[in-house]
Amino acid sequence: MTMTNRDTDTRACTLVDIPLIRRISDDVAVLDTEVEYTRDLYGPGGAILSSLLLPHRHAFTFISRVGDEQAVGHFRLREPEGVAHIVYIAPTIRPQDDDTAWLHVFDAMAREAGRHDAQVLIGEVGEDDPLFETMRHSGFAVYARQQIWRRPPGEYVCLEPQVILAAAQETDLGAIQGLVARVVPKMLHPFIVPTGLQPGWVYYRGGRLMAYISVSKGRHGVYLTPFIDPQAMPQAPAIFHDLIQNIQGNGKLPLYVQVRRYHEWLHTPLHGLGFVPGPPQALMVRHIKAIVRQPKFALAKKSFRVVPNLVTMGEPPDDYDRDLTLLSS
CATH class of the missing domain: 3.40.630.30 (Gcn5-related N-acetyltransferase (GNAT))
Incomplete structure (x- = not known):
């Protein structure tokens, strides 16, 4: 892992990023084997480009630029399980690469997934893939080993x-x-x-x-x-x-x-x-810290009617019924 002090730009992808996505779409690491083996990912009509052209409310794409390095990450929410599954990271990482841009992309996806109440961010990656080590440095841990037959x-x-x-x-x-x-x-x-x-x-x-x-x-x-x-x-x-x-x-x-x-x-x-x-592959899991949303309170002016206690013996006094008013300060 290499961390740098260079300026970074990490944000959600928009239509202006289509040229970049098109350029790197042939060099992606797919971290969702179900999508990889059933859907068309590449080409003009593939899932990689369609995620920007036809965005889905449960799918999100982020881009990070650090110096000359650029990385893109895409994940989907699996509702109602509270699971965010990374679909792909692009481009692939080579052992000699500075992976700072990829680390920022993982952080951005984790933050966005947390905003949508996801508890974990997961991905399936080859054990020999350089991305495996980058994910570990980003806070992912191996939860299971697997093979696709x-x-x-x-x-x-x-x-x-x-x-x-x-x-x-x-x-x-x-x-x-x-x-x-x-x-x-x-x-x-x-x-x-x-x-x-x-x-x-x-x-x-x-x-x-x-x-x-x-x-x-x-x-x-x-x-x-x-x-x-x-x-x-x-x-x-x-x-x-x-x-x-x-x-x-x-x-x-x-x-x-x-x-x-x-x-x-x-x-x-x-x-x-x-x-x-x-x-062999590893199922990698990164736990997401819960975002605590503080409730907002507003003072209200409202009348409350006092009702006699049902277990009180005898009749209440004539002036028992009265209005109490809660005044806002």
């Missing part, structure tokens, strides 16, 4: 006994939250346990929810986030097979499965189903 398009034969999955319904939310809470380490609960129903599929056995896999489908792929009880390990290949048949019968899109350390046992069944692991 990929299977190319195409159909395949599953020889496992068949299981039947069903599309998740609102009535499944309580069971889903309970499953995630018992599968995921407690330190990850604040930003992993879903507070609302997300598209996905569920598998019950004996009336108990054994698996829930959330599904995010885009033009470029299908991204799966599994939560599977270890007791359902023998059924894991069949669970994924039935899920794939439900969401992608024609097999025209690649599949991606997010596998974090607490689901390492999924490596064997995924490998048997033709999935290949990607490079």
Whole structure:
């Protein structure tokens, strides 16, 4: 990390920054794997430029200039979880770079996320990426290790006994939250346990929810986030097979499965189903200090009517009812 005393300019991006965004859009570090593998990020119609041309009220882009260095960061709010997820940082950092501009961008995103009641700012980054160290210096800590497993398009034969999955319904939310809470380490609960129903599929056995896999489908792929009880390990290949048949019968899109350390046992069944692991990544988390908003008080002039205490014995005096007036000073 290099800190300098040079003048800095850090602010929200506007339309005047489009030439810069266009220039660096081919050199970005994507920190949101769901977006990376499902959406079109690059090019004239990609998410990077559209975030400025068609801004969303839950997405924010910041730019920082320090001397000759310029860095841009974009994050999205995941409501109502109170989580801000960094989508990309641009340009990528090289080991010899002065990363001061990137540090200012992280600080700006954290401040803005806090203003919108986010509790954490998170990002997924390769463990060998120079950005990993910059994020650590910016206050991020490693909360989980993960790999993204990929299977190319195409159909395949599953020889496992068949299981039947069903599309998740609102009535499944309580069971889903309970499953995630018992599968995921407690330190990850604040930003992993879903507070609302997300598209996905569920598998019950004996009336108990054994698996829930959330599904995010885009033009470029299908991204799966599994939560599977270890007791359902023998059924894991069949669970994924039935899920794939439900969401992608024609097999025209690649599949991606997010596998974090607490689901390492999924490596064997995924490998048997033709999935290949990607490079190791870290889920980085930066906690955001709460912004305390002080209430504003104004003096008011109002009359209050005194009511006799109900437990008072006997009749009140004739002059008991009276008005008390609170006067503003």
